[in-house]
Amino acid sequence: MNRTVNAPGLTDKEVMLIKSYLTLLPGKTRDDWTYLDSGVADAEIVPAGREPRPGTRVVIAYGDDNAAGPTLCPPLRIAGVIGALDRASARLQGEAAEATSPMVAEVRAAMPSDPATLARRLRAWPQDQTRLLLSDGTLRIEADRQLQRYRASQPLSAVPLSQSGWTEARSAPGELAHEGALTELLWRAGVADAQVDPGFYRLRRWPDFGRLPHRPSFVKLAAYFARHGSSPWAAAKAVLVPQPDVDAFLGGCVMAGFATRLDQPPAQVEPRPAQGADAGLRRLLTTVRRRLGLAA
Amino acid sequence: MSSEHKILFTGTMGAGKTTSIAALSEIPPVVTEALNSDRLAYDKATTTVALDYGEFTLEEGGKIQLVGTPGQMRFDFMWGVLARGALGIVLLIDNSRPDPLADLRTYVGHFEAFARNGRMVVAVGRTETHMRPAIDDFGDVLANDGILLPVLSADVRRRDDVLMLVNALLSQLEMTL
CATH class of the missing domain: 3.40.50 (Rossmann fold)
Structure with a gap:
């Protein structure tokens, strides 16, 4: 233009x-x-x-x-x-x-006070609607697919994710107060909801952990799902992280479009015992993590 | 395995390679700086001409070398030499430059083997003042070449951000085992 x-x-x-x-x-x-x-x-x-x-x-x-x-x-x-x-x-x-905008397509509903309800509403947001408005009179969220932005009357309390064990990344600066990328809202809602349909998933894009709040285990999970199509259950076993972490990670990824559900099961990945150079590299990586104070 | 290993930091002039190394190194980084003769490309007084070097030691006596490539393109003949034997690469993109996506293509093209094997992490800096291209745009460029790497916004003046980058790199390396 x-x-x-x-x-x-x-x-x-x-x-x-x-x-x-x-x-x-x-x-x-x-x-x-x-x-x-x-x-x-x-x-x-x-x-x-x-x-x-x-x-x-x-x-x-x-x-x-x-x-x-x-x-x-x-x-x-x-x-x-x-x-x-x-x-x-x-x-x-x-x-x-x-x-x-000829007519703002609004979905007026009681504003969810819990993330799970918010996630459900966001999930049900019809693809042909550009804008979404959720409001209960005191809390209001406007989301816009075209602009990929959302505005909320309360920025983080809209989806209360802060809890111990979380890395609260700095929030994106916005020209308006409580404004952020739509991805962030979807991610927050999906992570808090922590619900994924049974099936196999694969990462199509890494979440930007520089901006999005995340648990320490999410980085490893991202690396795993980037390389393997996997069920949530198999991922928890392979990466040795608690199942709720996997569900939260995948919930956020699916909601924000970072991961996709596979139509058919991926080829089986057989875990193989580490030996020789692999075992040495594994030990080295563990040592580096310990030295830098990074979660194992 | 040998007891000395290397992580390479690369990217354009002024992207923060020296700063990233300083954030992790337990010795004062060795910096081979000279007066910047290319102030049109980036307006800072000095720039790295050979390499930056830092290191930290491991419990068993091993050592991780932190090596930064020179930023100016005329020194690109050194990149391959410095990358030889590296565990992985941290690629630093400065989003305030005129064409950060072209910078990404240049460096990923140069270190393609690392990128395709998941031994690279891409850090995009100055996103708070320069929001375009968006992080997704960098992901799109990589996806067009069939590459999936972490692309993370980072301010390398913050040690936590540098640790996040290394964490992502290590996590990817672990998944190759």
């Missing part, structure tokens, strides 16, 4: 630099951006202390790290400009979806 940007409050030198960057950007940003010399642009880069022009749809705060919304910090570098414009695109796209 073609978008316009301007920066009337910046110095001539900075404006010239931005213009020159824009000539290099086609194909590198989510939208195509051109500089608008006069008039109101889709996005305006506004230095601290200056007001944007009336009618500006998205403001990119220049030199103000604490500003809400897209920011751009001096010195002007092309990577920073790309990031700021992409964040502005996300804002504009969200605004457009909101405005053009």
Whole structure:
């Protein structure tokens, strides 16, 4: 989509630099951006202390790290400009979806206070519906498939997953409070629900453990299911982790689309006794884990 | 098995290889830095020209060497030499660069045997300020080549994040046994 940007409050030198960057950007940003010399642009880069022009749809705060919304910090570098414009695109796209959605397909239901019910509702979310609204009057979750985002009136309590033994990864920064990637909501609901249909599963994508909360055993389980199609029961036996951990891991993976159920049982994987170099490597890996304080 | 083993850290200039090694090493990392002659590609004063080196010792007296490749492409002839005999590779991607997906393709292509054997983990940095490409996009690039690897967002200034990467690498290695 073609978008316009301007920066009337910046110095001539900075404006010239931005213009020159824009000539290099086609194909590198989510939208195509051109500089608008006069008039109101889709996005305006506004230095601290200056007001944007009336009618500006998205403001990119220049030199103000604490500003809400897209920011751009001096010195002007092309990577920073790309990031700021992409964040502005996300804002504009969200605004457009909101405005053009003919009729928000809402599923109004008593907001689940327990993750299992939330998981069930998310699972029953029809594929042809873009938006989902769950609300009980005090707690509200809006999810949008197209934008792959969700917003909640309470960020983590919506799906109370915090418990001992969990690694609570840092949450993704959002321009709005309590906003996150839809994947995160699905993952949280699926993990807390910990229900998977009987069958065989295989990982198609690793969960991003840098962002998603996880139990220590999940990393090993991801490595296992990435390599083997397996039933939850066989995985627990092979990786030596408690069955509830496997169910929680697979519940999250299936809900968020990281794992798929196989149509037919995979070829049997026969465990083989480690010997020679394999046994040596196994010992080495155990020693490294112990040395770094990583869970065995 | 010999008592010295190696984990390789690779990625573009400024992606955090030296920082990652420093997070794990029990000795002050040996850094072969020189004035950066390619400030167009990445604006930092110095850059690694030969390798970074750190290490930690194991209980039985063995040693894990932590080796970082030079970031500038003109030193890519050294990558293969440094990777020889490595247990696995931590590939660091800087999401603030102009085309991080191309960076991924370059490095995975160079270390394809490691990638295909699951002896690699991909860490994507600066995702908090540069959300595109998304982590899923990196997964798509790998999936198109039939490769499934952990792609994890990470801030390697945090030791916990570096440990998470090593944990994912070790877990994959264990599954090859």
